[in-house]
Amino acid sequence: MDLKKRVLDIANMLQSNAIDAVILFDAANIRYFTELRMTEGVQSILVITADAEITYIVPVLDYKRAILNCWINNIVIFPEDNPNYLMPLTQILQEKIIQKVGIEEDVLTYHKINFLKEVFHGELISVDNILTNLRAVKTEEEIPLIRKAAEIADQAMFESLKIVQEGVREADVSALARYIMEKNGAERTSFPPFLMSGKNAWLPQRFSSDKEISKSELILFDMGAIYKGYCSDLTRTFSLGNLSDHQREIFYLAYYAQQEAIKALKPGKQAWEIDKVARDIISAAGYGSNFPHLTGHGLGMSIHEKPIIDVGSNTILMPNMVVTIEPGIYVEGVGAARVEDMVLITETGCEVLTKTDRNLIN
């Protein structure tokens, strides 16, 4: 990856916005610039100045590994298990003439703000938009990794569905899918894979339970892998047969809305226009209030990132954005249906990255 270019890009954006430096705490934002994998839940801090100087602050346990494996020269430690892990920032903020610091407003906590305000008396300003815009358009180096993440999810869907039969627990199938993803090269999953059958699907429960799968149910299975930091996301709806006409109707409606939204994807459109395609189809059939979520979302080093494809989202779609398309219909007492694919926006239209068969109801 051309990480120096990424640093120069963000530095240019900081200069354009008269911001002197950014302090990053979000793991995905940090890895975007460092390419160093950290285990989940470990806090590290990245500082990038408007003149493209970069300092990486890591826990003492990760220091040797960072020195060995990370391209950044200036690596600083903070003590493990010590609430003063922000201490090294003091020196950095005082060393430089920094008046205006960019922060992640959805990540920076009250504790950290209070610390920052003790050692830094300048202005704090959100840079969430700058970062999400930068990451929304994928580079040619990123796309093969996203393709591979999609392929791992496809494999896991295909293999884990083989064990599905009456009496198998929801949690057994999702446990197997996770295992297959990790065996096939996933660092971990994008989120805990979840299979929801029958009532659990229309509630919707959003996690796998001990409930056993049976006939006459619509069954949703949502999963994704992380490959070298990049997320995939894939949902299929299937059944063991004996469905009612009503269940079939909502499945084919959700599937049709999804396919039409995908056909509409191309550069230059605004995200809400894609959402409208799916939402209008579902509303016209009388299920508008049964589609209570977005049509899709960007994904990359985070499972949810720009562009959000929803009502009111005016992000202009651009080549090399990667999004999900996943309208869903949830009807109490009947069932739920959602078909979700990952789609790469191209110069002229789009390419669907996830491949598993879409019509899996019997």
Added chain:
Amino acid sequence: MDLKKRVLDIANMLQSNAIDAVILFDAANIRYFTELRMTEGVQSILVITADAEITYIVPVLDYKRAILNCWINNIVIFPEDNPNYLMPLTQILQEKIIQKVGIEEDVLTYHKINFLKEVFHGELISVDNILTNLRAVKTEEEIPLIRKAAEIADQAMFESLKIVQEGVREADVSALARYIMEKNGAERTSFPPFLMSGKNAWLPQRFSSDKEISKSELILFDMGAIYKGYCSDLTRTFSLGNLSDHQREIFYLAYYAQQEAIKALKPGKQAWEIDKVARDIISAAGYGSNFPHLTGHGLGMSIHEKPIIDVGSNTILMPNMVVTIEPGIYVEGVGAARVEDMVLITETGCEVLTKTDRNLIN
């Protein structure tokens, strides 16, 4: 679980501290009072007032399930995928005469603070200590769940070690351990299980890689299950044989330090005293600087909670606290060793909850 008692307990603590209400965003804090499982990453909000009124704000997708499965009567929704999910707070904060609001300073973000400050002009005060003190001492209802979480980790350690041989990837073993935990009733794992062999252990890497396991290495395997919301945590060090005397020395030293620290655990001691037992043994043998982390930590609905067993931690140990004891030694070019058990503090001493054999080096 006696959830009403928990609400009364926190309400009493709020009254004692002249705090009118708490607004909770942390998933573990919220589940402690609601007992409703939410999938990872979903934001919900719990408000408890000093007169023990409780309001639960959930995403629209979780509303039906919350109404069905949660004991709380006052359940309010916010729109899914909408950054205005804090909106329902406006009404609650204005309805009541609330001057001083307790918040979680390690969780509340800049974005949320800015929102709160728009709709609420009173004082914000950290209640982290109140909540962590409340949760640190487990009830008689919680302990069986923690025992079960420990048992699931023991089973996964035992079963997954069976596939370990030369040439097996680190990631294959941890993937299997996760699968076994999920098959045996874990909701998910406390953290991504990680096996680190040879160099990866002394760095230490803290995640499983594609590296193949071989002889002459110390191998660390750290894992934990979540059972009905409660975490376990277990580490073993093992080998495929052909170890050097130096590798054996650090293993037996870490193991001895751990056993002595466990023997020292009893009510009335301060947490630093337990840390000192382990740290003094390791330092006296000349490895003080090779033990760069805490001796242990509490666990419950979070994988790290009070009491922290580390230098300077003056928490007084009490019956029904559950902690890990896990001193570790990491020597560049040689290897690493850590034996970690979960321990319940009793009226007279302690009881070790994790059972897997501890001496697994050949």
